[in-house]
Structure formats: structure tokens, C-alpha cells
Amino acid sequence: DVVLMDIRMPALDGLAATRRVTGDEELRDVKVVMLTTFELDEYVFEAIRSGASGFLVKDTEPDELLRAVRAVVAGDALLSPGVTRRLIAEFAARSKEPAAADALSHLTEREREVMALVGIGLSNEEIARRLVVSPLTAKTHVSRTMVKLGARDRAQLVVLAYESGLVRPGWLG
Structure with a gap:
């Protein structure tokens, strides 16, 4: 199962919701893909730290979104093309x-x-x-x-x- 979450949700933000999903033992097989209009480093860092398996911007084309969901279901991680390995390295350093x-x-x-x-x-x-x-x-x-x-x-x-x-x-x- 894959859940798509908006990083900015009204009642509970997507990062907190992701932490709840990934922290629940009964949902351990559920993968989370974050969707956002913002490609800021801090959002990416916190999404990954929270357990998200993917991070995409909302203007991702529908066929790319479908490929992303399939990749996450297969166990791969997925980052929007604009999010580079530099972010992972910086994340690890911080x-x-x-x-x-x-x-x-x-x-x-x-x-x-x-x-x-x-x-x-x-x-x-x-x-x-x-x-x-x-x-x-x-x-x-x-x-x-x-x-x-x-x-x-x-x-x-x-x-x-x-x-x-x-x-x-x-x-x-």
C-alpha cells in the first residue's frame, strides 16, 4: 500500500501524519510518498527522517506519479528530479x-x-x-x-x- 501525503494539510501536517503512519507497527508495510509545492531542503530532510519513501513536487506529471508509486511499492526510494544526492549527503551530515x-x-x-x-x-x-x-x-x-x-x-x-x-x-x- 502507498499513501500520498501533502506536506501542508490543515489539521495535521503531512510530516506528522507520516510519522504516525511509519511509526505504527500495524502499518509497517505502508509506504508514504510526500507531495508538495515546495522543494525546500528542510521539507525533504524531515520527510525522509519521518519515514517517507518518496518526495515529489505537485507538478509531477500523472504518468511520472504512477511510475513513482510503482517504484515505491517495489521497495525503491523516489525523490523528485530536482532533489539531488547533495540533499541526502547534507541530511546525513546534519x-x-x-x-x-x-x-x-x-x-x-x-x-x-x-x-x-x-x-x-x-x-x-x-x-x-x-x-x-x-x-x-x-x-x-x-x-x-x-x-x-x-x-x-x-x-x-x-x-x-x-x-x-x-x-x-x-x-x-
Whole structure:
């Protein structure tokens, strides 16, 4: 299931609503995509921190919105084209909650490598080519890494990659 939320809602803002949805154990499989007229860094940062799997501006074309929903359902993170990796790197650098020092200790060396590649923005297909494995194997590594770290989606995996120091701004693997 996917919920589309407006960042500015009258009774409860979209960020607070997102926190409620993503914090409810009964709704753990529900993905949230934020819609806004504002592409401000602070909104993007807080949406991701709140657990949103995607962030789109309201002028997104209907066919692109449909692709976005499908991508989020498939477990991918989605950011509006104007929202760049720079925002993720800046977000991680400014993170309010530091990652535990041993956050990655439960990962295998291959899972850390895959996490770093996700952190620099590679798709499963690109990871598969880089590691000379099948796309299904790459997807399995990504999924296992997410499960071990309790990440809801790839966006949170990217944030954890930066927060843990596994990936640094400007690093291209």
C-alpha cells in the first residue's frame, strides 16, 4: 500500500501524519510518498527522517506519479528530479540522531559493499554489473541489508550509509 501525503494539510501536517503512519507497527508495510509545492531542503530532510519513501513536487506529471508509486511499492526510494544526492549527503551530515557505532557490525562484507553502492545511488542492475552478479542476487543483498538494519526502504539505507560513515559526500565508490 502507498499513501500520498501533502506536506501542508490543515489539521495535521503531512510530516506528522507520516510519522504516525511509519511509526505504527500495524502499518509497517505502508509506504508514504510526500507531495508538495515546495522543494525546500528542510521539507525533504524531515520527510525522509519521518519515514517517507518518496518526495515529489505537485507538478509531477500523472504518468511520472504512477511510475513513482510503482517504484515505491517495489521497495525503491523516489525523490523528485530536482532533489539531488547533495540533499541526502547534507541530511546525513546534519542528522539529529547519530548512528550507533556498531550499526553495521551485523552486516557481512558483501552487504556493506552493497550498502555503499546503494548509498551512492546505484540501482540493483548497476550494483549487479559492478559486482558481477545477477540483478536478483543484488536485490537479495539489498533486501537482507535493509532487514538487518531495520530500514524501511532504500532512502533510509542511503541515510544510514552516510550516518555510519560508510559513504561520504562526493564519494563515487
